Amino acid sequence: MLFAPSSVPSGALDAASTAALLPWGPLADEISTLLNDRTVSVPARSVLPLPQGGCLFVMPATDSTVAMTKLITLTPGNAGTGRPAIQGDVVVFDIATGERRRVLDGPTVTARRTAAVSLLAARHLAQVPQGPLLIVGAGVQGLAHAQAFIHGLGVQRVWVTSRSAHSARLLAEQVRALGASVRVVEDADAATPHCSLIVTCTPAHNIVLTTPPRPDAFVAAVGAFTPSMAELSPSLCQHFAHQGQIVVDTEDACHEAGDLLQAGLDVEALPTLRDVVRGLFTARPGPVLFKSCGWAGWDLAAARLAMRPNPHQAQT
Secondary structure (H helix, E strand, O other): OOOOOOOOOOOOOOHHHHHHOOOHHHHHHHHHHHOOOOOOEOOOOEEEEOHHHOEEEEEEEEOOOEEEEEEEEEOHHHOOOOOOOEEEEEEEEEOOOOOEEEEEEHHHHHHHHHHHHHHHHHHHHOOOOOOOEEEEOOOHHHHHHHHHHHHHHOOOEEEEEOOOHHHHHHHHHHHHHOOOEEEEOOOHHHHHHHOOEEEEOOOOOOOOEOOOOOOOOEEEEOOOOOOOOOOEOHHHHHHHHHHOEEEEOOHHHHHOOHHHHHOOOOHHHOOEHHHHHOOOOOOOOOOEEEEOOOOHHHHHHHHHHHHOOOOOOOOO
C-alpha cells in the first residue's frame, strides 16, 4: 500500500522554539480568553503510576478549532541525576483536517503555562503587584515565575529561598540576568512579612510556609496537586480563609488541592479563576491565596497561542 507524503512537520520543537511561541503577556491573555470560551472541553486528566514513584500524565483538551493532548512523565527519582523530572510532549491537531500541526516541548509548556496562570491571577488579585517577590523553591517553576512576574508585572526585587543553597544561588544568578535585584535567604517564614508577592513552587514533600503573610499579600501555591501533597501549613490555609480570601484555579481543586484539603476547608465552595476573570468575584480585604493544581485547559491555551502567527519574541 502506498501512502502520500505528509506535509506535517515530523520533528518536535525544542524548549527554546516552544518558549518563543509562548510570550508571557500574550500567554496570560490567551488563558483569560480561554476561560470565556464555551467551546472548550477538558476531560479529567489520567494519572498512571509508574514504578519507583513516577507518573504518566495524559491530559487532552479541545475547542472549536484545536485538539491537543499533553503526554508527560514525572520522575522524582531523576532529582540530582542531570535528567529532568518532567519530560514529554504536547501534540496539537487541527480539528478541521485532523492534521498534526505542532509538537511542543512538554516541560516548557508546563512551566510557562503554570507561571502564566499565576501571572493572570496576580493581575486581578495582587494588591501590591510590584513586589517584592519571594520565590520558595529554586527549580524550573521558580525561574518561570520569576520571568513571568518580572516581565508581566514589572517586579524588580526578588527574594529566593530553597532547601538547596546551590539551587538558590543558581536561580539568583538567572534572576539577576533578567535585570532584577536578588536576595537569597534561608528562611521563607522570616522573609514572608517583607514581600507582597509569594510563590511556593517546591516538590511539595514538606510544608515550606507557616507564617501568616502581610495583609496585602498575594500568595500563589503551585507545588501541590494531589490530596497527599502540601506546601502550606493547615493553620496558614485557615488564616487565608478567615482573614482574607482563597481562590483556586479550577473546580478540580476540590479533589486535588492537598494544602486546602488537609486544612479541612470546603474547597468546592471556593471561587475559581474563571469567576475572577468573568467579574463574578471580588476579593475581600486581606491576603489572597491562589491555589493552582494544573489543568489541561492551560495547555490548550498554550497550544492555541502556538498555532497563531507570532510577531513577538518570547521574553526569557
